[in-house]
Amino acid sequence: MSGDHIVALSGGVGGAKLVLGLSHAVAPEQLTVVTNTADDFDHFGLRVCPDTDTVLYTLGGLSNTELGWGRANETWTFMKTVAALGGAEWFNLGDGDLALHVLRTEALKSGQSQTEVTAAMARSMGIAAAILPMSDQFIQTRVNTPHGQLAFQEYFVRDRCEPQVTGFEFDGIDSAVINPLLLATLEGPVRAIIIAPSNPYVSVDPILAVPGMRAAIKASGVPVIAVSPIVAGTAIKGPAAKMMDELGVPSTVVGVAEHYRGFIDGLIIDQQDATAAADIESSGMPVWVTQTVMKSLDDRIDLANTALAFADQIAGRSQSL
Numbered sequence: 459m460s461g462d463h464i465v466a467l468s469g470g471v472g473g474a475k476l477v478l479g480l481s482h483a484v485a486p487e488q489l490t491v492v493t494n495t496a497d498d499f500d501h502f503g504l505r506v507c508p509d510t511d512t513v514l515y516t517l518g519g520l521s522n523t524e525l526g527w528g529r530a531n532e533t534w535t536f537m538k539t540v541a542a543l544g545g546a547e548w549f550n551l552g553d554g555d556l557a558l559h560v561l562r563t564e565a566l567k568s569g570q571s572q573t574e575v576t577a578a579m580a581r582s583m584g585i586a587a588a589i590l591p592m593s594d595q596f597i598q599t600r601v602n603t604p605h606g607q608l609a610f611q612e613y614f615v616r617d618r619c620e621p622q623v624t625g626f627e628f629d630g631i632d633s634a635v636i637n638p639l640l641l642a643t644l645e646g647p648v649r650a651i652i653i654a655p656s657n658p659y660v661s662v663d664p665i666l667a668v669p670g671m672r673a674a675i676k677a678s679g680v681p682v683i684a685v686s687p688i689v690a691g692t693a694i695k696g697p698a699a700k701m702m703d704e705l706g707v708p709s710t711v712v713g714v715a716e717h718y719r720g721f722i723d724g725l726i727i728d729q730q731d732a733t734a735a736a737d738i739e740s741s742g743m744p745v746w747v748t749q750t751v752m753k754s755l756d757d758r759i760d761l762a763n764t765a766l767a768f769a770d771q772i773a774g775r776s777q778s779l
């Protein structure tokens with residue numbers, strides 16, 4: 459059903475960049491962001507939700523753009539004291555960020571859902587867009603390696619993505635329930651579903667693995683457009699290309715197209731990969747070539763508008779491109 463609402467699936471830094479562009483391209487009330495929650499974990503007894511928090515901070519204008527995660531103008535007294543007291547130092551919680559984890563953990567313990575906590579945090583940050591965790595149940599990505607399984611943050615932060623990956627598991631996924639608010643949104647007038655340039659394996663796949671998620675998205679009949687997180691054989695940020703190499707998948711836009719084949723209606727690739735467009739199109743997947751590397755806010759907004767125009771074209775809602 460066509461409409462004017464936009465649903466974006468996001469994880470990681472690249473996802474949040476495009477989400478910011480989308481929040482400027484449409485009225486915030488027209489935007490629903492579905493966040494990957496499988497990076498979530500408990501640290502110092504606190505529930506930390508990196509991909510949800512990166513979207514909150516980004517849309518709230520509070521994000522630490524140097525680090526790509528956490529809050530801007532952060533101080534680190536807590537972590538300095540943790541170190542002095544002999545505590546774990548491998549995962550850094552800034553003093554401001556810590557406040558969010560403390561309040562979230564307290565709210566969850568009092569029985570609030572992740573969706574309710576996230577909505578309250580969004581309101582406190584002046585965010586009008588809907589930010590929906592993919593599910594309110596606790597799901598955790600486990601990274602399989604030749605030497606055993608790692609919790610996601612152990613792989614990503616403690617081991618700096620160095621271990622060779624052989625596969626992924628999403629603990630808790632089988633009993634996870636798709637966010638009911640997302641189901642309601644998908645049953646309403648939606649214009650486009652945008653898969654942001656997030657890691658296909660550890661940011662997007664967990665979202666799509668929530669029981670019923672793929673079916674609900676397909677049943678919406680709404681164009682699904684993905685932005686490739688791979689540009690010229692590398693990921694702009696993060697281990698996506700390394701993972702593809704280790705999984706024996708071409709770490710190229712063709713590899714990304716294969717990953718999403720059968721689910722997306724169009725793939726946006728960067729101009730640096732323009733020569734691959736014909737191959738992808740000949741395999742039956744529409745492609746749009748543009749600049750996908752987002753350095754400025756205008757880059758973010760331009761890419762967001764391009765994704766929406768591509769979705770409109772695929773839905774037959776506009777002739778000229």
Ligand code: FO1
Binds near residue numbers: 469
């Ligand atoms: N990433 C790091 O590389 N080092 C950290 O110490 C770190 C702390 C951290 C704290 C809160 C948070 O929301 C994210 C944090 N991240 C850190 C990033 C996080 O591991 C990633 O953003 C996601 O899990 C992958 O997208």
